[in-house]
Amino acid sequence: MDRNQIAEICKEVIYECVPDMEGTPIYEDTVINTDTAIDSMGFTLIICRLEAKFDVKIPQRQWSKMSTFGDVVNAFEKRINRRF
Amino acid sequence: MNAEREKKLIVQTKRTGFMDLLNAFSHEDPDRTAVLYEKSGAAAALSRSAFAEAVMERKDDLAEEFGAGTCLGVLCDGSLSCVLTIFAAVLASLQVVLLDENASEDLLAAQIRQTDIDCLWGSDDDLIEELQGCLTEGLSPQRDMTDARSLHPAQIRTPDEHPILFFTSGTTSSSKAVVLTDASLMAAAYNGSCKLPLSCEDTLLCMLPLNHVFGFVCGMLWGMQCGAAVALGRGARYYTQDLSFFRPTALSAVPMLLGFLLQHNLLNEELRLILIGAGDCPPALLTAAAAKGVSVSFGYGLTETSSGVAISVPPEYRVNPVCTPDPGDPACAPDPGGPAFAGPDACGRALEGAQSFDPYALEICPENTVTLADDGEILVTGASCMMKGYYKQPEDTAAVLKKDGVLYTGDLGRWDEDGQLHIIGRKKEILVLHDGTKLFLPEYESRIAAVLPGRDFAVLEKNGRPVLLLVDPDAGSAGESSAAADKARAFVLGAIRPVMAELPRGQQVSAVLFTDQPLPRTATGKVKRWELARQLPG
Numbered sequence: 001m002d003r004n005q006i007a008e009i010c011k012e013v014i015y016e017c018v019p020d021m022e023g024t025p026i027y028e029d030t031v032i033n034t035d036t037a038i039d040s041m042g043f044t045l046i047i048c049r050l051e052a053k054f055d056v057k058i059p060q061r062q063w064s065k066m067s068t069f070g071d072v073v074n075a076f077e078k079r080i081n082r083r084f
Numbered sequence: 085m086n087a088e089r090e091k092k093l094i095v096q097t098k099r100t101g102f103m104d105l106l107n108a109f110s111h112e113d114p115d116r117t118a119v120l121y122e123k124s125g126a127a128a129a130l131s132r133s134a135f136a137e138a139v140m141e142r143k144d145d146l147a148e149e150f151g152a153g154t155c156l157g158v159l160c161d162g163s164l165s166c167v168l169t170i171f172a173a174v175l176a177s178l179q180v181v182l183l184d185e186n187a188s189e190d191l192l193a194a195q196i197r198q199t200d201i202d203c204l205w206g207s208d209d210d211l212i213e214e215l216q217g218c219l220t221e222g223l224s225p226q227r228d229m230t231d232a233r234s235l236h237p238a239q240i241r242t243p244d245e246h247p248i249l250f251f252t253s254g255t256t257s258s259s260k261a262v263v264l265t266d267a268s269l270m271a272a273a274y275n276g277s278c279k280l281p282l283s284c285e286d287t288l289l290c291m292l293p294l295n296h297v298f299g300f301v302c303g304m305l306w307g308m309q310c311g312a313a314v315a316l317g318r319g320a321r322y323y324t325q326d327l328s329f330f331r332p333t334a335l336s337a338v339p340m341l342l343g344f345l346l347q348h349n350l351l352n353e354e355l356r357l358i359l360i361g362a363g364d365c366p367p368a369l370l371t372a373a374a375a376k377g378v379s380v381s382f383g384y385g386l387t388e389t390s391s392g393v394a395i396s397v398p399p400e401y402r403v404n405p406v407c408t409p410d411p412g413d414p415a416c417a418p419d420p421g422g423p424a425f426a427g428p429d430a431c432g433r434a435l436e437g438a439q440s441f442d443p444y445a446l447e448i449c450p451e452n453t454v455t456l457a458d459d460g461e462i463l464v465t466g467a468s469c470m471m472k473g474y475y476k477q478p479e480d481t482a483a484v485l486k487k488d489g490v491l492y493t494g495d496l497g498r499w500d501e502d503g504q505l506h507i508i509g510r511k512k513e514i515l516v517l518h519d520g521t522k523l524f525l526p527e528y529e530s531r532i533a534a535v536l537p538g539r540d541f542a543v544l545e546k547n548g549r550p551v552l553l554l555v556d557p558d559a560g561s562a563g564e565s566s567a568a569a570d571k572a573r574a575f576v577l578g579a580i581r582p583v584m585a586e587l588p589r590g591q592q593v594s595a596v597l598f599t600d601q602p603l604p605r606t607a608t609g610k611v612k613r614w615e616l617a618r619q620l621p622g
Contacts, residue, residue: 031577033584033592039549040519040590041344044320051321060186060320061211064589067581 001080006054007073013049014069018042028070047072054080098274101246101266102171105308106136116284118308120315120330121164127330129313130164142172150203152177157196159185159206160295162319167304169205170294174246174266181249181261182295185211188586193218199249199261199475249475250297252387252522259524261475262387264297271468272390273305275449279395280359280381282310282334287354289332291317291341298361298520301391302336302383306359327352334358338520339365340548340590346372357401359383361392364507364516364548370443382443384507388484388491390469393454394446394505445504454505460496461511465489509614518548519590535579542603542611546620549594552576553603553616560600569598 011026018038032038038046043063050072051057056079066072099105109118114133121128130138146169150156156178160166173180181199183192185206192211196204196218203219204212245265252259282288288307292299307314315330322329323341327350334357337345342360345351346369358373361383373380379398385391448454452466464470467489473481484492494512497505510516513525529543532552540555559572573596584592597620604612 031581033589033594034573034577034596039340039594040588041323041340043589044323045344045348048321048324059208061188063186064188064587064592065585067585067592 003073003077006077006080007069009053010050010069010073010076013053014038014046017046017049026069028068028073030069031067032069032072033067050076056080099270099309101270102139102174103266105270106139106171106175109133109136113284113311116311117313119164119167120287120313122316122318122329127315135168138168139171139175142168143175146172146176146178150176150178153179155179155181155200155202157181157183157199157201157204158295159183159192159204159208159211160293161185161207162290162294162316163207164316165207166205166294167316170248173205174248177246179247179249182300183251184293184295187588189214190586195251195259195261247472250295250300250387260477260480262297263472263475264387264390265472268390268469268471269297269301269305270309271451272301272385272392272449273309275451275469276302276306276383276392276395277309278450279397279447280306280357280401282307282312282357284311286310286312286334287315287330287332288312288334288336289315289317289326289330290336291323291326292336292338292520296520297387297391298336298338298383298385302359302361306336307334324348324350327355336361338518339369340518340520342369342373343518346376351376351378357381357398359395361385361520364518366518366548380443382446384446384495384505386464386491386493388471388493389452389464389466390471392449393452393464393466393469394448396441396443396446396504398443399441442504444506445500445502446506447504454497455490456497456499457492459511460498460508462493462495462497462505462507464491464493513610515543515545515550517545517550517590519588521588521591523550523591531583532580535583536576540603542613542616543593544613544617544620546595546617550591551595551597551620552580552593553597553599553620555601555603556598557600559598564597572598 014026015022032043047058047063054076056076058075058079062075066075097108099108109132115131117129118132118135119130121130156173158166158170158173158180160182170180170182181195181201183195185208192215196215201219204215206212245267248264248266248269249261250264251261286307288303290299290303292303294300294304304314312334315332317326323344327345331352331354333354335355336359339360342358342365351373355378357379359381360370365382370380370382379400381396381398381401383392383395385393451468452464455463457463470489470491471485473485484494486492494510494514495507496509496511497507500506515523515525517523523543525543529541532541532543533539542553543550544553545551554576556572559566559569562568576596580593604615
């Protein structure tokens with residue numbers, strides 16, 4: 001799975017978990033905490049859904065280090081690639 | 085409270101500590117479920133006697149491996165093994181420090197050094213490996229509570245008291261390690277259960293981290309004290325599933341967790357009581373929970389008081405005394421009419437004429453006395469639940485815990501006409517967020533100032549999350565959605581990003597706003613945050 005595919009799935013899950021964001025563009029440098037309506041609980045839900053979707057686990061201690069949407073994609077890309 | 089439920093309430097007996105609790109587990113209804121936990125994808129039950137045996141077995145192992153006074157840091161993951169280890173280590177006379185396994189490595193390293201931890205327990209081998217270096221650096225041969233004892237004249241450790249250290253729910257290495265004991269924690273659980281008793285048929289779901297005193301006492305010990313089963317939640321990954329998995333009847337939650345559970349319609353039909361604590365809770369959340377037929381109680385307490393000081397009691401939970409009134413307890417005596425207030429029903433006696441229920445009107449828990457200072461600061465006295473002090477921080481201890489045993493909380497309150505306490509704000513430079521954590525503003529702001537030199541700004545709370553307000557004549561006058569504001573915001577976000585990355589997500593700045601006006605300040609130079617907060621948009 002390439003990075004673009006991972007990013008698209010990440011966006012789908014974000015829109016699914018946070019319906020208020022429907023129609024709001026998400027870019028690589030979108031800062032999760034300030035540029036979106038995602039609070040820490042919402043972020044937890046998104047990461048859990050993505051973990052289930054990609055069948056990988058991101059250690060919880062890494063979650064707070066994911067600042068931008070690009071960081072989220074990077075984290076999953078790294079784990080997914082490590083699997084193969 | 086209906087008669088059937090009242091019959092199932094266990095007459096509360098105050099437990100003097102963990103050993104006393106385990107003795108009760110072994111000899112009183114030993115087959116009843118003490119703990120529910122996940123095992124191979126299903127909920128498994130551990131009886132009271134089996135729980136006690138498992139603790140004692142682990143205690144013997146720990147006692148054999150470590151000398152008394154060894155300091156064990158427990159990286160809390162909320163598992164059964166974690167709970168057994170905490171109980172066992174305490175009973176093996178180890179000094180126990182509870183740590184957040186999801187905190188950053190830097191914060192954990194600082195806390196390990198701060199509390200002289202000798203060894204670590206946890207389920208994350210990689211993390212323990214990473215932290216090994218901190219253990220030897222902070223090691224010193226003798227580790228007893230001498231340092232903590234010397235913090236306050238009243239601090240005397242008896243052979244039956246075992247220290248457990250909790251970090252205040254703050255942001256950074258400035259968090260203080262609060263020395264509590266198994267006796268103070270059990271006393272807090274007992275006092276709370278006198279006000280808000282669970283029955284032996286209840287299941288209390290523990291979803292909050294055990295390294296926070298609210299999670300430890302109100303998420304776990306409260307249930308154990310009452311003879312209810314305690315279901316051990318499986319952590320953040322299972323927030324959406326744990327209520328349907330364990331089917332609890334009672335839950336302790338922070339406001340943000342309650343909001344999440346309501347938003348995603350996750351409350352199970354058996355749930356009938358939610359205790360909210362560790363932060364200001366918007367009325368809309370309480371109303372939404374009540375609309376689902378769940379009673380909501382609001383608790384007020386501090387790490388320094390081993391959790392609950394005061395609690396609101398829904399009408400259906402008002403009972404005749406289920407605790408054993410102690411004639412020597414000032415909380416059980418009639419209020420002499422002086423300024424000290426112990427609550428008209430401090431021992432659980434029904435309040436006459438109490439018809440409507442205000443969840444923010446708090447009754448004082450037994451064994452605590454609350455008074456208000458002239459400026460409205462809440463002062464708490466309660467020897468049984470009070471901390472021994474901040475670990476190795478005698479000056480900080482003396483600043484809040486006076487020689488007469490009175491704790492200056494830094495919170496502001498008022499009494500209503502029924503003699504119930506209402507929390508109205510903070511005196512200290514602290515923000516209490518909806519995830520139950522606190523921001524110590526001087527340090528938080530100094531870290532931001534280091535990456536935004538020369539900028540005038542303030543951190544405020546909006547919707548339970550921190551926002552950064554900066555003075556910027558161009559961006560402030562142009563409006564929040566202007567190009568000037570966007571440009572300034574991008575610069576600020578880039579500058580503070582490394583600082584934010586070190587903080588838990590809930591404590592990271594959620595918005596950057598601008599003003600073209602100077603920040604209003606007090607005569608001593610402190611920012612008038614309450615004034616600014618009122619002016620925030622939305």
